[in-house]
Amino acid sequence: MAVYTEVPDDDLARFVADYDLGEVVSYKGIAEGVENSNYVLKTETGSYILTLYERRVNPADLPFFLGLMDHLAAKAIPCPTPIKARDGKALRELAGRPAAIISFLDGVWPRRITPQHCAELGEAMARFHVAGTGFALSRHNALSVASWRPLLAACASRAHEVKPGLAAMLAPELDWIEREWPTGLPTGVIHADLFPDNVFFRGERLTGMIDFYFACNDILAYDLAIGLNAWCFEADRTFNVTKARRLLAGYRRVRDLVPAEVASLVRLARGSAMRFLLTRLYDWLNTPPDALVRRKDPLEYVEKLRFHQGVKSAADYGFE
Amino acid sequence: MAVYTEVPDDDLARFVADYDLGEVVSYKGIAEGVENSNYVLKTETGSYILTLYERRVNPADLPFFLGLMDHLAAKAIPCPTPIKARDGKALRELAGRPAAIISFLDGVWPRRITPQHCAELGEAMARFHVAGTGFALSRHNALSVASWRPLLAACASRAHEVKPGLAAMLAPELDWIEREWPTGLPTGVIHADLFPDNVFFRGERLTGMIDFYFACNDILAYDLAIGLNAWCFEADRTFNVTKARRLLAGYRRVRDLVPAEVASLVRLARGSAMRFLLTRLYDWLNTPPDALVRRKDPLEYVEKLRFHQGVKSAADYGFE
Numbered sequence: 179m180a181v182y183t184e185v186p187d188d189d190l191a192r193f194v195a196d197y198d199l200g201e202v203v204s205y206k207g208i209a210e211g212v213e214n215s216n217y218v219l220k221t222e223t224g225s226y227i228l229t230l231y232e233r234r235v236n237p238a239d240l241p242f243f244l245g246l247m248d249h250l251a252a253k254a255i256p257c258p259t260p261i262k263a264r265d266g267k268a269l270r271e272l273a274g275r276p277a278a279i280i281s282f283l284d285g286v287w288p289r290r291i292t293p294q295h296c297a298e299l300g301e302a303m304a305r306f307h308v309a310g311t312g313f314a315l316s317r318h319n320a321l322s323v324a325s326w327r328p329l330l331a332a333c334a335s336r337a338h339e340v341k342p343g344l345a346a347m348l349a350p351e352l353d354w355i356e357r358e359w360p361t362g363l364p365t366g367v368i369h370a371d372l373f374p375d376n377v378f379f380r381g382e383r384l385t386g387m388i389d390f391y392f393a394c395n396d397i398l399a400y401d402l403a404i405g406l407n408a409w410c411f412e413a414d415r416t417f418n419v420t421k422a423r424r425l426l427a428g429y430r431r432v433r434d435l436v437p438a439e440v441a442s443l444v445r446l447a448r449g450s451a452m453r454f455l456l457t458r459l460y461d462w463l464n465t466p467p468d469a470l471v472r473r474k475d476p477l478e479y480v481e482k483l484r485f486h487q488g489v490k491s492a493a494d495y496g497f498e
Numbered sequence: 499m500a501v502y503t504e505v506p507d508d509d510l511a512r513f514v515a516d517y518d519l520g521e522v523v524s525y526k527g528i529a530e531g532v533e534n535s536n537y538v539l540k541t542e543t544g545s546y547i548l549t550l551y552e553r554r555v556n557p558a559d560l561p562f563f564l565g566l567m568d569h570l571a572a573k574a575i576p577c578p579t580p581i582k583a584r585d586g587k588a589l590r591e592l593a594g595r596p597a598a599i600i601s602f603l604d605g606v607w608p609r610r611i612t613p614q615h616c617a618e619l620g621e622a623m624a625r626f627h628v629a630g631t632g633f634a635l636s637r638h639n640a641l642s643v644a645s646w647r648p649l650l651a652a653c654a655s656r657a658h659e660v661k662p663g664l665a666a667m668l669a670p671e672l673d674w675i676e677r678e679w680p681t682g683l684p685t686g687v688i689h690a691d692l693f694p695d696n697v698f699f700r701g702e703r704l705t706g707m708i709d710f711y712f713a714c715n716d717i718l719a720y721d722l723a724i725g726l727n728a729w730c731f732e733a734d735r736t737f738n739v740t741k742a743r744r745l746l747a748g749y750r751r752v753r754d755l756v757p758a759e760v761a762s763l764v765r766l767a768r769g770s771a772m773r774f775l776l777t778r779l780y781d782w783l784n785t786p787p788d789a790l791v792r793r794k795d796p797l798e799y800v801e802k803l804r805f806h807q808g809v810k811s812a813a814d815y816g817f818e
């Protein structure tokens with residue numbers, strides 16, 4: 179829930195005049211997304227999303243993000259397309275911030291997830307992974323396994339404010355994850371944040387994936403592990419194996435997993451639970467109480483982590 | 499900046515199915531407005547605004563607000579039209595809240611106000627006042643002069659947190675306003691909250707007035723006094739008499755002021771400055787620090803009030 183930068187209407191009019199989009203008809207700040215300022219922009223030619231990149235996004239990464247969307251859209255992956263101004267550039271500046279206009283995707287993100295949503299997600303994720311192989315740029319995953327120890331260290335002294343004994347529970351788990359972290363698995367461009375609010379549907383048909391601002395090069399199956407955590411637990415935090423089975427099966431219809439990926443799935447799931455637990459914990463402890471962002475509960479991921487600690491093999495995720 | 503109620507997508511689909519609007523194509527929470535939850539709703543037939551009325555709006559007032567929009571739109575006042583479902587009703591329920599779909603108005607609210615904006619505003623406000631005369635319902639202004647003393651009483655003990663000596667400055671001013679408050683002036687339906695973010699333009703042409711949720715029956719010229727405060731001060735809080743002159747002249751092109759209204763303008767301006775000062779002060783002192791609402795600075799209205807205290811007559815507002 180965020181609009182960090184107010185865009186003056188006359189500045190916007192000048193900005194949009196550099197595109198072949200006609201005049202601005204309306205623009206309204208969107209209350210979704212926590213990293214950037216987003217507007218629904220209506221011009222004489224249609225609806226678009228205007229994004230102003232705020233300080234949590236490294237400007238040096240923007241050519242990767244925008245280039246990836248361009249690359250994927252050209253391969254018919256349902257994702258936003260950056261709109262180029264008349265000078266051929268999609269990445270520009272507005273109100274003192276890097277800014278881009280991207281295409282508006284129809285569809286709504288699902289508040290109540292069905293197994294069919296998960297099947298569609300799996301298939302789209304696999305298509306994304308396959309389509310990403312030809313992309314020329316690469317980006318290191320700044321939030322992968324190497325980053326978790328410093329994150330934990332930054333939170334450890336205050337983790338008890340969220341849950342007594344939390345740091346003591348996380349320390350041996352992180353030791354285990356670091357020791358067991360798989361190597362040699364297929365890598366490529368992953369989305370790394372395919373949560374339900376980043377995936378649009380009409381009915382149960384997937385119409386779009388958005389928010390590529392965590393995309394990076396990493397283990398492909400790690401994306402799948404993030405998906406298991408984000409899509410296959412119920413509101414009461416129980417694991418829904420039917421949803422997981424459909425997610426995995428959907429993925430494998432497009433790209434099958436090699437045996438080493440299957441064997442690593444539990445470790446990847448524990449790792450991705452740790453990643454979201456730690457970033458949520460950090461944000462929880464460090465978001466000023468008057469911030470305009472609703473903090474996400476780190477404890478949700480403590481429970482997910484506990485679940486994965488009890489998992490024996492990928493069969494427990496419905497892998498067949 | 500606010501979306502208080504998350505609307506599940508399947509609930510929304512069922513809700514929209516009761517209208518002749520086709521299927522939901524997308525919906526996004528808007529980061530504007532502080533009283534209600536608002537969404538840009540796109541369906542197969544076009545764009546709309548979906549509003550869920552939150553607890554600060556009295557449900558008993560909703561027939562007045564929606565009926566007024568209907569009445570005004572029928573008289574060609576540029577304002578949103580409530581969309582009726584197939585049962586003929588515009589006021590319905592969604593996610594446990596009263597809810598309505600209203601038409602989407604093109605245009606953007608001006609961040610940098612020009613004298614021409616003020617002229618357009620004056621004219622549109624007068625047309626609104628004239629068109630409101632035939633409206634059958636009425637609503638008492640719960641935030642008029644009688645409410646200011648209890649509001650001040652509720653803030654007095656902590657007003658010094660905002661500015662030392664503030665309560666001592668406001669007490670005699672309120673005495674004066676109460677004693678001098680005009681009677682016998684023309685009354686009717688007023689908007690009562692025509693701030694720049696509630697008025698849309700394309701270029702300098704006014705295309706819409708929105709947010710009727712403070713509309714009520716009161717002194718017509720009080721609306722004009724609110725406009726002077728909201729539109730005719732610069733960011734450095736100096737008064738721009740050119741803007742005021744254009745606002746008043748624009749208004750009078752449609753509806754001229756009677757002498758008693760002209761003679762009362764200073765008192766109405768001091769009163770309206772007091773009204774926004776007090777509600778902002780109250781919200782400032784009573785908004786939880788973790789609220790998702792950006793609080794508005796009450797001190798802005800202290801300075802405006804000071805300006806009006808030095809005004810001798812309507813001529814100082816550019817009245818000719």
